Amino acid sequence: MKKPGVKWLAAPLAIYAVLAYLFLHLPLLILSGFSFNESRFTVWQGFSLVWYRAAFQNQQLKEAAWNSLIIAIFATVAATIIGTLCAYGFWKRSSPVLAGSLYMSLVTPEIVSGISLLAFYQWIFRFLRVQLGMHTVILAHVSFSIAYVVIVVMARLRTVDAQLEEAALDLGANEWEAFRYVTLPAILPGVIAAALLAFTVSFDDYVITSMVAGVDSETLPMVIYAIARRGVNPVVNAISALIVMGFGSLILISERLRET
Amino acid sequence: MESVLELEDISKDYPAHRAVNAVSLDVGRGEFFSLLGPSGCGKTTTLRMVAGFEDPTTGQIRLNGARIHHLKPYQRNVSTVFQNYALFPHLTVQQNIEFGLRRRAENHIDQRVRQVLELVQLTGKESRYPSQLSGGERQRVALARSLVLEPDVLLLDEPLSALDPNLRKQVRAELKNIQRQTGITFLFVTHDQEEALSLSDRLGVMSGGELQQVGTPEDLYLRPRTRFVASFLGLVNWIDGVGVRPEATRVTKGPAETGARSMPARVVQSTFLGNCVHVEARMDAGPTVVAEVSRLGESFSEGETVDVWWQPDDELTFE
Amino acid sequence: MKRLRAWFLAPTWTVMLSLFAAPLAIILAYSFLTRGTWGGLTRPWSTESYQRLADPIYLGILWRSFWIAGAATVLCLVLGFPLALFISRAGNRKNLYLSLVILPFWTSFLVRTYAWMFLLRDTGLINTVLQKLGLIHNPLPLLYNDGAVILGLVYGYLPFMVLPLYATLERLDRNLLEAAADLGAKPWVALTRVVIPLSAPGIRAGAILVFIPCLGAYLTPDLLGGGKTVMIGNLIQNQFTTARDWPFGSAVSLTLMAIVLVLLLVFVRRQEGGLV
Numbered sequence: 001m002k003k004p005g006v007k008w009l010a011a012p013l014a015i016y017a018v019l020a021y022l023f024l025h026l027p028l029l030i031l032s033g034f035s036f037n038e039s040r041f042t043v044w045q046g047f048s049l050v051w052y053r054a055a056f057q058n059q060q061l062k063e064a065a066w067n068s069l070i071i072a073i074f075a076t077v078a079a080t081i082i083g084t085l086c087a088y089g090f091w092k093r094s095s096p097v098l099a100g101s102l103y104m105s106l107v108t109p110e111i112v113s114g115i116s117l118l119a120f121y122q123w124i125f126r127f128l129r130v131q132l133g134m135h136t137v138i139l140a141h142v143s144f145s146i147a148y149v150v151i152v153v154m155a156r157l158r159t160v161d162a163q164l165e166e167a168a169l170d171l172g173a174n175e176w177e178a179f180r181y182v183t184l185p186a187i188l189p190g191v192i193a194a195a196l197l198a199f200t201v202s203f204d205d206y207v208i209t210s211m212v213a214g215v216d217s218e219t220l221p222m223v224i225y226a227i228a229r230r231g232v233n234p235v236v237n238a239i240s241a242l243i244v245m246g247f248g249s250l251i252l253i254s255e256r257l258r259e260t
Numbered sequence: 261m262e263s264v265l266e267l268e269d270i271s272k273d274y275p276a277h278r279a280v281n282a283v284s285l286d287v288g289r290g291e292f293f294s295l296l297g298p299s300g301c302g303k304t305t306t307l308r309m310v311a312g313f314e315d316p317t318t319g320q321i322r323l324n325g326a327r328i329h330h331l332k333p334y335q336r337n338v339s340t341v342f343q344n345y346a347l348f349p350h351l352t353v354q355q356n357i358e359f360g361l362r363r364r365a366e367n368h369i370d371q372r373v374r375q376v377l378e379l380v381q382l383t384g385k386e387s388r389y390p391s392q393l394s395g396g397e398r399q400r401v402a403l404a405r406s407l408v409l410e411p412d413v414l415l416l417d418e419p420l421s422a423l424d425p426n427l428r429k430q431v432r433a434e435l436k437n438i439q440r441q442t443g444i445t446f447l448f449v450t451h452d453q454e455e456a457l458s459l460s461d462r463l464g465v466m467s468g469g470e471l472q473q474v475g476t477p478e479d480l481y482l483r484p485r486t487r488f489v490a491s492f493l494g495l496v497n498w499i500d501g502v503g504v505r506p507e508a509t510r511v512t513k514g515p516a517e518t519g520a521r522s523m524p525a526r527v528v529q530s531t532f533l534g535n536c537v538h539v540e541a542r543m544d545a546g547p548t549v550v551a552e553v554s555r556l557g558e559s560f561s562e563g564e565t566v567d568v569w570w571q572p573d574d575e576l577t578f579e
Numbered sequence: 580m581k582r583l584r585a586w587f588l589a590p591t592w593t594v595m596l597s598l599f600a601a602p603l604a605i606i607l608a609y610s611f612l613t614r615g616t617w618g619g620l621t622r623p624w625s626t627e628s629y630q631r632l633a634d635p636i637y638l639g640i641l642w643r644s645f646w647i648a649g650a651a652t653v654l655c656l657v658l659g660f661p662l663a664l665f666i667s668r669a670g671n672r673k674n675l676y677l678s679l680v681i682l683p684f685w686t687s688f689l690v691r692t693y694a695w696m697f698l699l700r701d702t703g704l705i706n707t708v709l710q711k712l713g714l715i716h717n718p719l720p721l722l723y724n725d726g727a728v729i730l731g732l733v734y735g736y737l738p739f740m741v742l743p744l745y746a747t748l749e750r751l752d753r754n755l756l757e758a759a760a761d762l763g764a765k766p767w768v769a770l771t772r773v774v775i776p777l778s779a780p781g782i783r784a785g786a787i788l789v790f791i792p793c794l795g796a797y798l799t800p801d802l803l804g805g806g807k808t809v810m811i812g813n814l815i816q817n818q819f820t821t822a823r824d825w826p827f828g829s830a831v832s833l834t835l836m837a838i839v840l841v842l843l844l845v846f847v848r849r850q851e852g853g854l855v
Contacts, residue, residue, distance in 0.1 A: 009766070010668075017665040017676075020658065024683050024737065027694040030704060034697070042697075042707045082590040089587030098588060101595045107839055108599075109795020111812040112832045115819045116602035119829070123605055143598035146591060166313055167346035169333040171360035171405065181359070185350045197685075204687040207797050211819070221689050228693050228802060232700055240690040251685040255678055 032241035040234045051238040058235065061223055068220040071134060071209075072202040075141035079202075080195040082142070083149025084187075088179065090150070091157040102147040113144060114211035121212060132214035140212045141205065145198040152197060152258065156190025157183075189257040196254040200247050261288035264445050265310065265338075265413050270319035272305050272469075279305045281469040282319075287413065287447060288461075292439050294448040296456040296492070297466035303449045306466070307415050310447065311340045323412055334363070339406035340415040344422060345398050347390040353377075353401050354386040360409045376408040379438060396427050403435075407442060416448045420455065432459060453493050457481065465489045483576075490576050497549035499523070508574035509551040511539050513558060516569035525549070525568045527560045541568055603836070610829035620825055628830035637814070637831075644810040647725060647800075648793035651732035655740040655789045656782065658733065663744035663781075664774075667751075677745065684738035692802050695731050696722060699803070723805030731799040736792060740785035747781030748774070787846045791839050811835050 038048035055061055090099065105113070117140050121132060160183060168178035184191075206221040213222065220239070227233050265287040272280040280302040287293045295303040308314045310321060312333035321329040328336050339360070348356050354373060361369045377383050380400040390398055399419060406414055419435075420428045436459055439446050450456050456463045457477040464474040465488070473485045484490035487503070496503040516522035525541040528548060537555050542548045549568055560566065610628055615621040631637065666676045683691065698704050699721040706718040721727060751774065759769040775782075797812030804810075811831065818828030 009664075009770070013661060013665045013668070016661045020662045021679055023658075023734075024680065027698055027734070028683060028686065028691065031690075031694040031697050034704075042702055042704050082594060085587045086591035089584050089591075092584045092587070095588060098591060098595065101599060102591070105595065105599050107791055107843065109792070109797070109812060109835055109839070111795060111797040111815050112836055113599075113602075115815060115828060115832060116606045117598065118819065119605050119609060119825065120598075120602035139598060143594050146594060150591075161344070161346065163342055163344065163346040164348060166311075166333070167340070167342060167348070168359070169313075170311055170338075170340045171409065172334045172363040173359070174332070174334055177363060182348055200685055200687075204689060206689050221687070224689060224693070225798075225802075228689075228696060232693075232697050232703070236693065237697065240687075240693055243687045243690050247686045248682060251682060252678075255681070259674075 028244050031237055032244055035234070035237040035241040037234070051234040052242075055235050055238045055242075060218075061220070061235075061239065064218050064220045064223040067134065067217055068203050071137050071141060071217070071219060072199050074138045075145055075202045076195050076199045078138075078142045079145035079149050079198045080191060083146045083194065083198075084153050084191050086146065087150045087153035087157055088183070090154060091160075091162075102150055105144060106147045110205075110207035111211075113140075114208040117143075117208065118211045132212060132217070134214075134217045136212045136214065137209055137217050137219070140208050141202040144205070144208065145201055148197050148201055149194040152194035153187060153190050156187045156193075156258070160186045193254040193257040196250045196257075200250055204243075204247070261291070263287065264289040264291075264324060265447065266320075266322040266325075267306070267310070268320040268322070270306065270309060270316045270321065272302070272309060272314060273317040279469055280309070280316075283466075283469075283471045285464060285471060285474065287445060290443050290445055292436070292446045292448065292459055292461045294450060294456040294460040294463040295466055296450055296453060296463050298451055298492070301466040302469040303451075303466045304417055307340070307417055307447065307449050310413070311338060311415050312336050337409075337411050338413045338415055339409050339411040340417060341399075341402045341406055341419045343418045345390075345402040347398055347401055347405075349390055352387050352389055353382065353393070356390070356401055357405045357408055360405065364409075372408055376404045379407065379441065380404045395423050396431060399423060399431060400434075403438070407438070407444065411444065413445045413447050416446060418450055419448075420450070420452075428455075435459065457493065465492060467492075485578065487578060490578075495550060496576065497547070497551075499543070499547055499549060500545075503576035504549070504570045504574060505576070506538070506550045506552040508570050509549055510569050511541060511551040511553060511560065511566050512569070513560075513564070513566055516567050517571070520569040520571055522567050522569035525566055527562055527564045527566055529562060530560045541566060543568055603833075606829035606832055609825050610833055612826050614824045614826050628826045629834075631827060632830065632834060640809055640811060640814050644794055644812075647729055647732070647810060648790050648796070651729050651736065651793045652740075652786050652790045654729065654733045655737050656786060659737055659740035659744055659785065660775075660778075660782075663741050663748055666741070666745050667748035673749075677742075680738050680741050688735060689798065691735060692731050692799055695727070695734065695803060699727055699730075722803065723807055725804070727803040728796075728800045728810075731803040732793045732796060735799065736789045739788040739792070743784035743788065744778060744781040747778045751777055783846055787842060791842060794838065795835055 034042065034044075035051055036047050036049065037044055038050060039045035086098070086102075089095070117136075121136050125131065164182050164186070165178045168182045169175070173181060204221060206219075206225050209219050210222055210225070213219065220243075224236055224239060227236050263286040265285075267283055267285040270280060270283045271278065283302070283306060295306060297303045305314060309316050309329070312328075312331060312335075316329055319329075320327055323336065323338065348359065351359065357373050357376060358369055361372065366372075373386075374383075377386065380403055382397065382400055382404065385393065385397065390401065393401065399422070402419070420431055423431060432455060448456070448459065460477060462474060462476055463480060465472045465480065467488050473480060473489050475483075480489060481493050484493065487496075490496050490503050495506050497506065497509055510516070510520075511525075511527075523543045523545055525543040527539060527541050529540045531538045531540070532555065535555070536552050537559075539551045539553055539560050540548060541551065551568065609620060611624045611626065612620045613623060613625055613627065632641075662680070666673055666680070669676050696703075700706070701718040701720075701722070703721070705721060706715070709715045710718065755773055755777070759773045760766070764772065794810075795812050796810055797816055800810045800813055801816075806813075812835075815828050815831050815835070818824045818831065822828075
């Protein structure tokens with residue numbers, strides 16, 4: 001259905017939209033395409049998986065990818081559980097102060113979150129004999145992922161009839177059973193979507209991670225960043241292409257789940 | 261009659277207003293009891309306090325003589341049929357009905373579900389999801405889900421209001437039938453006076469959070485204690501401070517019966533309604549009345565001079 | 580029921596208090612301390628770090644950050660509005676077109692920034708193609724300047740502008756346009772006098788959503804600006820690493836937070852469908 005009144009706009013708008021979508025997608029497509037280039041220069045010399053082989057043989061990259069995966073899994077599980085419970089609590093009754101602080105955590109510039117967490121950890125370490133490492137990164141990731149989880153799960157909860165829980169209580173279910181057997185199944189697609197989102201946000205983070213990581217917890221974005229600061233590198237092109245494809249499919253699944 | 265549910269001086273205050281004010285009520289075992297009133301009169305709040313979704317501000321609720329108003333909803337042997345049914349959308353008919361039995365870890369679940377499905381005539385629809393059922397079928401699943409638990413009192417919150425009018429009368433009859441068959445006490449909330457009069461053994465009329473009067477349908481219709489009860493249960497002609505129902509109001513061209521109270525009037529309008537005729541007449545003394553007369557009797561035309569009369573026995577009087 | 584609800588919120592309260600509020604409280608305290616000889620923190624308490632912000636060097640960085648974030652926001656609005664208008668008129672394809680905007684947004688921010696390095700550098704695709712075509716002889720200096728940073732920010736945050744714009748345009752009553760046409764408004768007038776004013780809430784939301792992360796950007800200026808384009812984010816990072824002046828870094832951080840808060844308070848009205 002076309003909206004009347006601005007018909008003259010249809011054709012120019014469509015042409016513009018094509019250009020805009022090219023602007024949004026072409027850089028990543030070109031980068032991914034050239035990751036298969038045999039040459040390390042921006043001249044196409046032929047299809048090759050040489051840079052992928054190099055990436056997979058790079059010990060530092062492998063370790064960093066493994067670290068990122070572990071951190072993202074732990075942070076995702078924790079943030080999903082904590083955030084889902086929080087959204088459920090908000091659904092029962094709003095809590096403007098807590099919701100406000102979650103919003104604040106979303107709009108706080110990453111560099112500020114990063115240095116304040118670093119300062120906090122350093123201060124704590126005066127009293128406890130611990131150091132920066134995987135655990136500090138995981139805790140930081142949990143703290144910034146919760147807001148995403150709460151927002152996604154909350155959106156799903158708004159579509160759930162609150163009377164269903166009353167019906168469950170009425171039929172003899174206690175509060176936990178009402179949540180477990182009635183509300184949780186209804187919001188499960190939203191919870192999974194939230195988890196996928198939290199995973200990508202955690203796996204991708206550089207700014208906060210680089211401030212709170214220890215010597216043993218270098219992540220994939222940190223390695224990519226270190227290489228990228230020295231300039232373009234074909235191995236990074238290959239990893240980038242893998243990340244684009246991996247994230248793309250996770251987000252597509254997440255979007256699909258949010259719609260069901 | 262043995263009481264199964266007793267409300268004693270129940271009130272419910274919300275921050276801005278008092279929803280229920282000092283309601284006392286006894287419901288007998290096996291009775292079909294209705295709470296009737298306009299929306300916002302406190303009838304649903306009363307029902308929700310019995311179910312355990314709201315705590316009374318003051319007063320006591322007793323079930324089988326034991327106080328229950330401090331118990332959680334799942335600790336009370338009462339069950340609710342919700343206005344929108346509140347069926348679990350991700351569970352089948354079978355799973356919806358099993359839900360309560362499983363929570364109580366009861367035995368013979370399959371057999372009991374089969375029996376109740378037969379009772380509500382849904383055999384064969386066990387594996388359907390609520391979204392695959394008609395409105396009437398959903399209503400019966402909601403009923404079965406509660407009935408299968410054999411509650412001491414079944415609470416029904418306007419269960420017919422979501423159905424279309426044609427279906428409503430049929431379901432009404434089925435509901436009454438199921439109540440008779442099972443012998444379960446029904447506490448039925450409605451704003452439809454025809455529904456309440458036709459279904460109930462006894463009913464209570466509520467207004468402004470207060471219980472106005474409790475009695476049998478005949479009691480309330482013929483001997484209302486307040487003007488509100490009188491008007492809410494049917495049309496009333498108000499003549500000189502007394503009320504006369506349209507079917508007790510007579511209009512004739514000739515003289516009135518002996519002993520009747522009579523007043524001269526002029527016909528304003530005569531409306532044919534199929535089974536009867538409503539004659540609207542303005543009395544010389546002032547008020548306009550409606551008389552329900554047989555379509556087989558005299559016919560009236562606009563402007564005719566008539567006598568309006570009624571027997572003193574048919575007058576509704578109030579203290 | 581109330582006690583149970585408290586348990587649902589307790590984990591989030593714990594995380595937010597210990598990993599968000601407490602760290603901010605600590606840098607608040609640090610911002611009033613003095614830098615020690617070896618980069619540590621010592622007393623006395625002072626407001627010196629805040630006073631140093633008035634130094635022309637730092638005011639320059641602040642101004643530059645505002646200028647770059649503002650330019651990126653305006654560009655996002657100009658580029659995003661027609662796209663949002665297109666999507667809002669796309670009928671049953673709306674969701675597809677919307678996903679196409681969101682998809683690159685959720686792809687790694689780092690990789691997306693890197694992709695522009697790949698395109699813009701001296702031996703990058705754009706310069707290579709232009710040289711092959713004989714249009715230029717020496718590569719254009721596309722990377723490592725303010726323009727590259729603004730481009731990176733626009734690319735990064737365009738979806739933040741398109742989504743709220745789309746949300747308001749979508750709600751626009753189509754009859755309004757008919758009415759405007761009916762009353763003799765030329766299409767261009769209908770667009771500028773009816774559509775754009777009525778999408779003001781979306782423009783405001785989009786602008787604030789783009790401006791705030793651009794103002795605090797760290798990664799984009801560092802990679803695409805090549806250290807030449809110093810914004811507030813880079814200044815903060817520098818104080819906590821190379822310069823080892825934590826009190827000053829903390830003061831800059833809190834100033835940035837204060838600016839963000841003021842912007843939110845001024846521009847964001849209570850919206851429907853929030854968290855509360």
